[in-house]
Amino acid sequence: MSLTVVGSIAFDAVRTPFGERERMLGGAAVHFSLAASFFTEVRPVGPVGEDFGGEHFELLEQRGILTEDIERVPGGKSFFWRGRYEYDLNLAHTEDTQLGVFAEFEPKLSPGSREADTLFLANIQPELQRQVRAQCAAGFSGLDSMNLWIESAKDSLQAAIAEVDCLVVNDAEIRQLTGESNLARAARKVMELGPRAVVAKQGEYGAALFTRESFFALPGFPLEDVRDPTGAGDSFAGGFFGYLDSIDGDLEEANLRRAMGYGTVLASFNVEEFGTERVSRLTREEIDERFEHLRGMTQFEGLTAASE
Amino acid sequence: MSLTVVGSIAFDAVRTPFGERERMLGGAAVHFSLAASFFTEVRPVGPVGEDFGGEHFELLEQRGILTEDIERVPGGKSFFWRGRYEYDLNLAHTEDTQLGVFAEFEPKLSPGSREADTLFLANIQPELQRQVRAQCAAGFSGLDSMNLWIESAKDSLQAAIAEVDCLVVNDAEIRQLTGESNLARAARKVMELGPRAVVAKQGEYGAALFTRESFFALPGFPLEDVRDPTGAGDSFAGGFFGYLDSIDGDLEEANLRRAMGYGTVLASFNVEEFGTERVSRLTREEIDERFEHLRGMTQFEGLTAASE
Numbered sequence: 001m002s003l004t005v006v007g008s009i010a011f012d013a014v015r016t017p018f019g020e021r022e023r024m025l026g027g028a029a030v031h032f033s034l035a036a037s038f039f040t041e042v043r044p045v046g047p048v049g050e051d052f053g054g055e056h057f058e059l060l061e062q063r064g065i066l067t068e069d070i071e072r073v074p075g076g077k078s079f080f081w082r083g084r085y086e087y088d089l090n091l092a093h094t095e096d097t098q099l100g101v102f103a104e105f106e107p108k109l110s111p112g113s114r115e116a117d118t119l120f121l122a123n124i125q126p127e128l129q130r131q132v133r134a135q136c137a138a139g140f141s142g143l144d145s146m147n148l149w150i151e152s153a154k155d156s157l158q159a160a161i162a163e164v165d166c167l168v169v170n171d172a173e174i175r176q177l178t179g180e181s182n183l184a185r186a187a188r189k190v191m192e193l194g195p196r197a198v199v200a201k202q203g204e205y206g207a208a209l210f211t212r213e214s215f216f217a218l219p220g221f222p223l224e225d226v227r228d229p230t231g232a233g234d235s236f237a238g239g240f241f242g243y244l245d246s247i248d249g250d251l252e253e254a255n256l257r258r259a260m261g262y263g264t265v266l267a268s269f270n271v272e273e274f275g276t277e278r279v280s281r282l283t284r285e286e287i288d289e290r291f292e293h294l295r296g297m298t299q300f301e302g303l304t305a306a307s308e
Numbered sequence: 309m310s311l312t313v314v315g316s317i318a319f320d321a322v323r324t325p326f327g328e329r330e331r332m333l334g335g336a337a338v339h340f341s342l343a344a345s346f347f348t349e350v351r352p353v354g355p356v357g358e359d360f361g362g363e364h365f366e367l368l369e370q371r372g373i374l375t376e377d378i379e380r381v382p383g384g385k386s387f388f389w390r391g392r393y394e395y396d397l398n399l400a401h402t403e404d405t406q407l408g409v410f411a412e413f414e415p416k417l418s419p420g421s422r423e424a425d426t427l428f429l430a431n432i433q434p435e436l437q438r439q440v441r442a443q444c445a446a447g448f449s450g451l452d453s454m455n456l457w458i459e460s461a462k463d464s465l466q467a468a469i470a471e472v473d474c475l476v477v478n479d480a481e482i483r484q485l486t487g488e489s490n491l492a493r494a495a496r497k498v499m500e501l502g503p504r505a506v507v508a509k510q511g512e513y514g515a516a517l518f519t520r521e522s523f524f525a526l527p528g529f530p531l532e533d534v535r536d537p538t539g540a541g542d543s544f545a546g547g548f549f550g551y552l553d554s555i556d557g558d559l560e561e562a563n564l565r566r567a568m569g570y571g572t573v574l575a576s577f578n579v580e581e582f583g584t585e586r587v588s589r590l591t592r593e594e595i596d597e598r599f600e601h602l603r604g605m606t607q608f609e610g611l612t613a614a615s616e
Contacts, residue, residue: 219525
C-alpha cells in the first residue's frame with residue numbers, strides 16, 4: 001500500500017515557554033509523512049527552495065519516505081513559519097508566514113504518487129487540493145483545512161471536501177464551515193457534502209470521529225511534559241491515514257477507531273519535543289506500547305482488562 | 309447507603325437560543341440530588357425562602373429525595389440566578405445573582421445527614437463546606453468549587469480540598485487553583501493537597517479522571533439537541549457520587565470509571581431540556597440504556613463488542 005500527501009514542507013521558527021528553535025524542519029506534509037511512515041510507504045508532494053538541503057531529504061528518507069515528488073525550485077526559498085505559544089500552549093500566535101516557493105506551486109504528481117492507494121490533502125489552498133485530487137486515483141482520501149480558507153475560499157473548499165472520504169479538521173473549523181455550533185449536527189452537515197467520516201481535532205481534549213452510524217472519541221494522551229504543539233494535528237492525521245492505508249483503507253468501524261488511537265499516539269509523541277525531534281527517532285515498538293496504554297486508559301473495565 | 313449534599317437550592321431564570329424560562333427550580337444541590345436519586349438515598353442540605361413551595365418539595369420527594377434538611381426560612385427569599393447562553397452554548401453570562409437566604413446560612417445537619425456514608429460539598433463558600441464536612445462522618449467525600457473562591461478565599465478552599473477524597477471541578481479551575489497549565493501536572497498538585505482522585509469537568513468535551521496511578525477520560529455524550537447547559541456539571545457529580553455511594557464508596561478503578569460513565573449520562577440528559585425538566589421524568593432504564601450506548605462509543609473494539 002502507499003500514501004500520497006500534499007502540503008507544506010517548511011522551516012519553522014518556534015518559541016514556547018519550554019524552549020525555542022530558530023529554524024527547524026516542519027510543515028504539514030513533513031509532520032504527516034513522518035507519522036505515517038511507521039505504517040506504510042509515504043510520498044510527500046510539494047515544493048522546497050534551495051535552502052532545503054541533503055540533510056533534510058535524509059531525515060525523511062531514513063524513515064523510508066519517498067522524496068521524488070519534493071520539487072526543489074532553483075533560486076527559491078522554502079515556506080517559512082514563525083510562531084510562539086503562551087504558557088497555556090493552547091494559545092498560539094503566528095508572527096510571520098512566508099510562502100516562498102509555495103506561492104507559485106503547480107502540483108504535478110509522479111506516476112508513483114498518482115497511483116497511491118490513499119491520498120491526504122493537508123492544509124493548503126483548496127484549488128490546489130482539488131488539482132491534486134484530480135491527478136490521484138486513490139480509493140481513499142482525506143482533507144485538512146483551516147479558517148483562512150473557510151473565510152476566503154469557501155466554495156472551493158466545499159467542492160474539495162465533496163471529493164474526499166474523510167474530513168480531518170479542528171472542531172472550531174467544522175462549526176465555522178457549517179455555521180452550526182452543535183458539533184454532532186455540524187459533522188452531519190459535512191457528511192451531507194460527501195465525506196463518509198469526519199474527524200474533529202480538539203487539541204488537548206483529543207479527537208472525535210463521526211460517521212453516519214457512529215460516534216467515537218479519544219482524549220489526548222495525558223502528558224506532563226509538552227514542549228511544542230506544532231504539527232500535532234498533522235501527526236495525528238499521519239497516524240490515522242497511515243494506519244488506514246496499511247490495512248487497505250478498510251473503513252470498518254473498529255479500524256477507524258484503531259486509526260484514531262494511532263493518530264492520538266503519534267500526536268502525543270510529536271508534542272513531547274520540538275518540531276520533528278521526537279518522531280524522527282521514534283520506534284514502532286514505542287508506538288504500539290503507547291497505543292496499548294491508551295487503550296487501557298479508555299476502557300470502562302479499567303486497568304486489569306487493559307493489561308490482558 | 310446514603311448521600312448528603314450541601315449547596316444551592318435556587319430559582320433560575322435562563323435564556324438560551326432554544327428557549328427561556330423565567331423561574332424554574334435549580335441550584336447545584338437540586339441538580340445533584342435529582343441525578344444521584346437514581347442510585348441512592350439523597351439528603352440535600354441548604355436554606356430556601358418562603359417562595360419555595362410545596363410543589364418544589366414534591367418535585368424532589370417524588371424522586372425519593374429526603375428533604376428534612378432543606379431549611380425554609382420565614383420571610384426569606386430563595387437563592388436566585390439569572391443567566392443567558394450564546395449561540396455557542398459554551399459561552400454563558402451571569403446577569404444577576406441574589407443570595408437571599410444563603411447570605412445568612414449556617415449549616416446544621418440533622419442526625420440522618422450527619423450519618424450519611426457519602427458527602428458532596430457543592431460549590432459554596434469554602435468555610436461553609438468545611439463546617440458541613442466537620443459535621444458529617446461520611447467515609448467518602450467530594451467537593452466542587454469555582455473561580456470566585458479561588459480568587460477570594462484560596463486558603464480556605466485549599467483547606468477544604470485537603471479534607472475530601474475527590475475534587476470535581478472544571479479543568480480551567482484546576483489550572484487556576486494550582487497555577488499549572490498542564491492538566492496532568494495540575495491534577496497531581498491537587499492530589500498532593502489530599503484528594504485521592506481529581507475529576508476535571510471539560511464541558512462539551514466530557515470529563516477526565518486522574519488518580520495517583522491512572523487516567524481515564526470520557527467525551528461528552530454527543531447530542532444533536534442541547535437546550536440548556538445549566539446544571540450539567542452538578543448532574544455529572546450527582547451521577548458520579550450517587551453511583552459510588554450505591555456501591556459503598558469502593559474506589560476500585562473500574563468503579564471510578566463506571567461512575568464517570570453515569571456522571572456523563574446524567575449530565576447529557578440534564579442538558580436536553582431546561583432546568584430539571586428532563587431529569588425529573590427520567591427512568592433508570594433510560595440511564596442504563598444510554599450508559600451502554602456510551603460504553604459502546606468508547607470501546608476500541610467498536611460496535612460489535614459494545615453490543616455483546
